[in-house]
Structures are given as structure tokens and as C-alpha cells.
Amino acid sequence: MIRVVSVGLATRDTILAVPRHPAADELVLATDVAVAGGGPAATAAVTLARLGIEVAFVGAVGDDETGAFIRAGLEEEGVDVSELAIVPGRRSPQSAIYVGPGTRAIAAFRGDMGAPSLSARAERLCREAEWVHVDQTGYGAVPRDVRLSVDAGNPVEGLDVDGVALYAPTETGLQRDFGTAEAALDAGAQLVVVTRGAHGCTAFGPDGVVEAAAPPIGDPVSTLGAGDVFHGALLAALVRAQPLADALAFANRAAALSCRALDGRAAIPTLEEVA
Numbered sequence: 001m002i003r004v005v006s007v008g009l010a011t012r013d014t015i016l017a018v019p020r021h022p023a024a025d026e027l028v029l030a031t032d033v034a035v036a037g038g039g040p041a042a043t044a045a046v047t048l049a050r051l052g053i054e055v056a057f058v059g060a061v062g063d064d065e066t067g068a069f070i071r072a073g074l075e076e077e078g079v080d081v082s083e084l085a086i087v088p089g090r091r092s093p094q095s096a097i098y099v100g101p102g103t104r105a106i107a108a109f110r111g112d113m114g115a116p117s118l119s120a121r122a123e124r125l126c127r128e129a130e131w132v133h134v135d136q137t138g139y140g141a142v143p144r145d146v147r148l149s150v151d152a153g154n155p156v157e158g159l160d161v162d163g164v165a166l167y168a169p170t171e172t173g174l175q176r177d178f179g180t181a182e183a184a185l186d187a188g189a190q191l192v193v194v195t196r197g198a199h200g201c202t203a204f205g206p207d208g209v210v211e212a213a214a215p216p217i218g219d220p221v222s223t224l225g226a227g228d229v230f231h232g233a234l235l236a237a238l239v240r241a242q243p244l245a246d247a248l249a250f251a252n253r254a255a256a257l258s259c260r261a262l263d264g265r266a267a268i269p270t271l272e273e274v275a
Helices: 040-050 065-076 120-128 171-177 181-186 226-239 244-260
Strands: 004-007 011-017 032-038 055-062 080-087 094-100 103-109 131-134 148-151 166-168 192-195 201-205 208-212
Touching (some): 004 040, 004 120, 011 065, 032 040, 032 065, 040 055, 040 065, 040 148, 040 226, 055 120, 065 080, 131 226, 148 226, 166 226, 171 192, 181 192, 201 244, 226 244
Parallel strands (some): 004 055, 004 131, 055 080, 131 148, 166 192
Antiparallel strands (some): 192 201, 201 208
16 A cells, blocks of 8 residues: 655756866866766655655656656665656756765756646545655645645745645745744644754644754765655654654654765665664
8 A cells, every 4th residue: 555645856866076066167077976866756755665665656757768767766666656657758857966065056957748747546546645745846736635745945836835734844945935933833734844954853833842953974975865855754754653753853864864875865774774
């Protein structure tokens, strides 16, 4: 049984480690390179699969080599891709990412498939799942009468959190969307979980404020995708009915461990590694 459905963006990322970001018309020699799957909703789905949760990804790619790469990467992780649409004659999303010392720069091509739409079967999967997780691409596609988790790190067009079970922005995203967590709760969000990078996360909800510090991770290779891993791991913990404080700590550990690799997928931990 599919316990979580993740709806949204899946990409192919080319990541280069650079000593500094190049200026205009400048050549900078990279010290490492990786090619991996990316996208907020897709990376959250991979995280859920590695943590032993049955998960399906719903989205769209083109019928090009990039789309085949994206689909194969999700399948290899055990993510159900039966509702990943392949759109004929269209180009799939991909990004070029420069990772410098404590910084990153992203040039993203979102593809030309248009916004994803749910088939009747995909909508049924969403209604039967314990959670539906969306990013900025998937938000407008899903029915609202599901247990919805919204990754709001990127701007979400038409965002309305009334009835949203989990609204999960970055600190910057929270300020952009509502200003304060209290305002998001007043707007109807049932639980607000704000990610703060190296400072951990804070949850606001019926039980008041719950803080969870980030674990030490030594010298991280890259924080690319760490927020997406956090969201997937948090849902994995909530599916297993962990208390909120424990779920936040679990998600923080998973996100920290994912920073061991240059790309956002290779170091996503298993359940045993997090434990």
C-alpha cells in the first residue's frame, strides 16, 4: 500500500564543486562533479523510500534522455513511478549547480511539459494515502481534501494553507508568505515546521512550540537537497507515529547525513544509519 504520495518536480542535476563562483566571462576549474536526480518532491520521495516507507511520485517528464534518467533514478530507489507521466516531444527539467565554500548557485531549466495534472488513478492514490506531499510544482495539482504537506521553501503560487496539515517553509519562505508562524496558524495551517539550516527547526502547532537543534555534521560536502531530505524524513517519522519532538530530531539527523555528498541524493541515509 502506498503510504505517501509525493507530487511535483523531478529534475536531472549536474553539480560542480568550485573554489569560488565564476565571474562573467571567467573560467573556474571544478574540483569535483556529480550528475544526479533532484527536485524537491522527487528527493523527498527518494528519502521516504530509503527510510522504508512505501511512496509514489506523481509528476511529468519529457520523452528525452533526461526524462529517462529521472525515471530510472526513482525506480532504482524503489519509488513507485506508475504515475510519472512521459510527455511526447517535450524536454525534461534539469539544472546546473555550482557548489562553493558554504554557497551554491543554481541555473534551472524547468522543462516545457507544463504543470502536472493528476489522472483518475493518481487522484485515488492521493485520497488513499496517509500523506500527500507537494512542492511548488505539485501544489496546484492535488485535491485539497487530503492530508497535505507543503514544502514552501520556494514560492508557491496561490498558496492557501487553510486546512493544510503540514506547512513547511524555510525561515525566508515563512517571512515571504506570512511573516510569522502565528500568522500561518491563523490562516489555517494545522502544523507549521520552519527549517533553519544549521540551526535546526522549530514547530508551531496545537502543542505549542517545539524546537529541535541540528546535530553536528563536521565538514559538510554540500547542503544541496538537505531541506528536501528533511521533509521526506519528517513524513517518514510521522507515518510511524513518532512524537513530534522525536520526528523533528529524526528529520534533522537525516538531513545532516545527506550533506556527506556533493549531490542531493547519494548520501540520503537509510533507516539504520539515522537510528
